[in-house]
Amino acid sequence: xxxxxxxxxxxxxxxxxxxxxxxxxxxxxxxxxxxxxxxxxxxxxxxxxxxxxxxxxxxxxxxxxxxxxxxxxxxxxxxxxxxxxxxxxxxxxxxxxxxxxxxxxxxxxxxxxxxxxxxxxxxxxxxxxxxxxxxxxxxxxxxxxxxxxxxxxxxxxxxxxxxxxxxxxxxxxxxxxxxxxxxxxxxxxxxxxxxxxxxxxxxxxxxxxxxxxxxxxxxxxxxxxxxxxxxxxxxxxxxxxxxxxxxxxxxxxxxxxxxxxxxxxxxxxxxxxxxxxxxxxxxxxxxxxxxxxxxxxxxxxxxxxxxxxxxxxxxxxxxxxxxxxxxxxxxxxxxxxxxxxxxxxxxxxxxxxxxxxxxxxxxxxxxxxxxxxxxxxxxxxxxxxxxxxxxxxxxxxxxxxxxxxxxxxxxxxxxxxxxxxxxxxxxxxxxxxxxxxxxxxxxxxxxxxxxxxxxxxxxxxxxxxxxxxxxxxxxxxxxxxxxxxxxxxxxxxxxxxxxxxxxxxxxxxxxxxxxxxxxxxxxxxxxxxxxxxxxxxxxxxxxxxxxxxxxxxxxxxxxxxxxxxxxxxxxxxxxxxxxxxxxxxxxxxxxxxxxxxxxxxxxxxxxxxxxxxxxxxxxxxxxxxxxxxxxxxxxxxxxxxxxxxxxxxxxxxxxxxxxxxxxxxxxxxxxxxxxxxxxxxxxxxxxxxxxxxxxxxxxxxxxxxxxxxxxxxxxxxxxxxxxxxxxxxxxxxxxxxxxxxxxxxxxxxxxxxxxxxxxxxxxxxxxxx
Numbered sequence: 001x002x003x004x005x006x007x008x009x010x011x012x013x014x015x016x017x018x019x020x021x022x023x024x025x026x027x028x029x030x031x032x033x034x035x036x037x038x039x040x041x042x043x044x045x046x047x048x049x050x051x052x053x054x055x056x057x058x059x060x061x062x063x064x065x066x067x068x069x070x071x072x073x074x075x076x077x078x079x080x081x082x083x084x085x086x087x088x089x090x091x092x093x094x095x096x097x098x099x100x101x102x103x104x105x106x107x108x109x110x111x112x113x114x115x116x117x118x119x120x121x122x123x124x125x126x127x128x129x130x131x132x133x134x135x136x137x138x139x140x141x142x143x144x145x146x147x148x149x150x151x152x153x154x155x156x157x158x159x160x161x162x163x164x165x166x167x168x169x170x171x172x173x174x175x176x177x178x179x180x181x182x183x184x185x186x187x188x189x190x191x192x193x194x195x196x197x198x199x200x201x202x203x204x205x206x207x208x209x210x211x212x213x214x215x216x217x218x219x220x221x222x223x224x225x226x227x228x229x230x231x232x233x234x235x236x237x238x239x240x241x242x243x244x245x246x247x248x249x250x251x252x253x254x255x256x257x258x259x260x261x262x263x264x265x266x267x268x269x270x271x272x273x274x275x276x277x278x279x280x281x282x283x284x285x286x287x288x289x290x291x292x293x294x295x296x297x298x299x300x301x302x303x304x305x306x307x308x309x310x311x312x313x314x315x316x317x318x319x320x321x322x323x324x325x326x327x328x329x330x331x332x333x334x335x336x337x338x339x340x341x342x343x344x345x346x347x348x349x350x351x352x353x354x355x356x357x358x359x360x361x362x363x364x365x366x367x368x369x370x371x372x373x374x375x376x377x378x379x380x381x382x383x384x385x386x387x388x389x390x391x392x393x394x395x396x397x398x399x400x401x402x403x404x405x406x407x408x409x410x411x412x413x414x415x416x417x418x419x420x421x422x423x424x425x426x427x428x429x430x431x432x433x434x435x436x437x438x439x440x441x442x443x444x445x446x447x448x449x450x451x452x453x454x455x456x457x458x459x460x461x462x463x464x465x466x467x468x469x470x471x472x473x474x475x476x477x478x479x480x481x482x483x484x485x486x487x488x489x490x491x492x493x494x495x496x497x498x499x500x501x502x503x504x505x506x507x508x509x510x511x512x513x514x515x516x517x518x519x520x521x522x523x524x525x526x527x528x529x530x531x532x533x534x535x536x537x538x539x540x541x542x543x544x545x546x547x548x549x550x551x552x553x554x555x556x557x558x559x560x561x562x563x564x565x566x567x568x569x570x571x572x573x574x575x576x577x578x579x580x581x582x583x584x585x586x587x588x589x590x591x592x593x594x595x596x597x598x599x600x601x602x603x604x605x606x607x608x609x610x611x612x613x614x615x616x617x618x619x620x621x622x623x624x625x626x627x628x629x630x631x632x633x634x635x636x637x638x639x640x641x642x643x644x645x646x647x648x649x650x651x652x653x654x655x656x657x658x659x660x661x662x663x664x665x666x667x668x669x670x671x672x673x674x675x676x677x678x679x680x681x682x683x684x685x686x687x688x689x690x691x692x693x694x695x696x697x698x699x700x701x702x703x704x705x706x707x708x709x710x711x712x713x714x715x716x717x718x719x720x721x722x723x724x725x726x727x728x729x730x731x732x733x734x735x736x737x738x739x740x741x742x743x744x745x746x747x748x749x750x751x752x753x754x755x756x757x758x759x760x761x762x763x764x765x766x767x768x769x
Contacts, residue, residue, distance in 0.1 A: 407542030687733025
């Protein structure tokens, strides 16, 4: 018999260790949506296994809990050092001063990769080290919480929080498989821990009470586990999809929840957002409402378009937004555009092009003269209300045809092409533009070809066909199937222009939006929705500057210039006789992507009404209430099982109700205190009824010490009624705040009777005075 308990304990520890390993891996499964599973995955599996195995072996030597955790930390440090930092380590394993000096740079590089990368990331060595190291440290913490503190439910909360991080970073549908595996692992930990506790007291319980106690307790725990699992499934699969979707993506420039501006050309998820929201309203004195640019992308690596970088100048400085270098014979029109941000969290400011001045901004902002974009140095776009002044070159058709695309004002990366560019890009560009008399005519031919009947706007076909991107292979695939959205049109147009020797870049910003029917200062107000995030190409013309084109089929209107002969006569200020603007001739109303028909308020996507959509708020409140109710429901299920066991003659289950009530109220219940002593203290300090408490004390003492181990000797109903009465009276005597806390957040779900934490309560529950 002396060896039976250690053997049982070893088996329980081994099961818990295996459960912790399975739970950690299940919690990390969603991470593979964000980071490609390369070498970090193997490193994660190994470090978790090594740390947990070290803890298991250390416990076999009956070392103190602190010593076990310290040994695990040493193993963790040694593993991370030998795998990632051995070049600066002593004997490849022991970190040195130089090793610690390298750590800030490594962590900064990993953080930058997370902030600027595009999911799914191909991790570098610093990011792999961060993932492996963090997972190993998490293994140390979870191992301590589960095997030392014996609080598997608390560990489950932490693991669930870890598993939610990838879903927050990259919004996607629920990974049901990962969720089920994690839930099963957590329930396994809870059940294994409970069986261990039952086994620890089985010898004494069997001598005094027989086998019925364990059966009743086991059924109660099983019901509790089933209740936890069922509620978790309901919340995850039913309530969670109703919540507003987050829109934070690494590299997007977003500053918080809500719609943002993605400068990585990974716009598919933003455009496929199930529920659009209004991001801004604008009005302008321009002939047509302008597109609003946020940032530009010029360098093309073959796989991605890189956002432009360079020096920014304070917005109020003379170098920030200087006048454009336009040939003297080109007419320039001055316009003013007012923008009011409604729901946009971004560091990039939507502005009309080419901006020459901005007024009314809060915060600290910097401007990039090269591409006329504006970025926050301190602050962000949310809540901003500002006015943009722009000077738009207005060449005539004859003037633009007389100029070549290119010149001295462009950078080399505007013509860069990857060496492995698929031949279809250049071949189609030459075929479509054959016979064009000028660069401008060639670009018009490309624009008309993309907007013709051979192409179709689609947000779904790219995903189904597997080319939801802007790389060279994605562009080639798009040119084959001829279905896609603005990213594919803009990328293809820009690359085809470069094969013809024309400098090009891509702009990310917003379409003009939809007329609200309102007017301020005789200017029509337009509403821009989150689904109108857009990408379009620009081509540089010498003496004119960057000219935007609109190749996306079904959106906006194509760029065209009027001949000089058709321009109206001169006026005093020369503004009204300008030809059509060089920006895409923006339509006043949005159009349907598939049919090209204008969308009106009756069509379903026009300006928002004046009412407030209460669904998100109601959904969030409902979800919060459901989550808050989970502990209450689980505790009630457990109490019902205890009462059922008590009625069948299990005095231990009836006494457990009293102990759980004391723990919930923060009343100390140390393992050294006998039932009679605890009962007397509850009567004197917590308002417990003496008669009912006497029934319970006699029942538990008979069950514990009387020969034969009959739990209740036929007094099951009376014992259960006494337990309910004691619980009700003690709760009623408690302070209202503590009583509410005991009901909503019952501590007995994670603190077991007789544990160290049960003996460290918050004191008496009787109201003062």
